[in-house]
Amino acid sequence: MTPSYTHRRGRVIVSFALFAVCAALTGCGQKGPVLYPVTGKVTAPDGKSLEHATVVFHPVDATDPNAVKPRGKVGADGSFTLTSYTTGDGAAPGEYRVTVELWLSGKGDDPPANRLSDKYAKPDSSGLKATVNAGPTELTPFTVKR
Incomplete structure (x- = not known):
């Protein structure tokens, strides 16, 4: 017994619909590396917050100087x-050197200045390192001298 035209047409429609769903699920995925949520804390040695500081993660193994550098505001x-890429999306797993800067407005006509030691503004001199896991990561707190 051969399937009727209507029956074959129904199979084609169902097959096309399944193909379209599969293509949408695979073709519209995230571009680039898989990211995982990362949280941490930065304080001064006295335990006070460094509110408004910017924390930047510099990938250790990056060969591209324009590689994404995840960042956060304290x-x-x-x-x-x-x-x-988008607020709170996290970072790719790996090893990072970390920088911290706290730019505050100067008084009067003075330009904004980094209120932390210059050593924390450079990945090679900050001494701060972090590992982002392939999963949600809560980092060991960083202590930064003013």
Whole structure:
């Protein structure tokens, strides 16, 4: 017994629909590396927050000088959440050198200045390192001298 025209047409429609769903699921995925949520904390040695500081993660193994450098803004409690592309999306797993800068406005006509030691502004001199795991990562707190 041969399938009727209507039956064959129904199979074609169902097959096309399944193909379209599969293509949408695979073709519209995230571009670039897989990112995982990363949170941490930065404080001064006295435990006070470095609110408004910017934390930047520099990939150790990056061969591209324009590689994404996840970053976060330090809140009132010293905590931060990393962002690579969209707010809070995290970072790719790997090893990072970390920099911290706290730019505050000067008084009067003085330009903004980094309120932390210059050594923390450079990945090679900050002494701060972090590992992002292939999963949600809560980092060991960083202590930064002013």
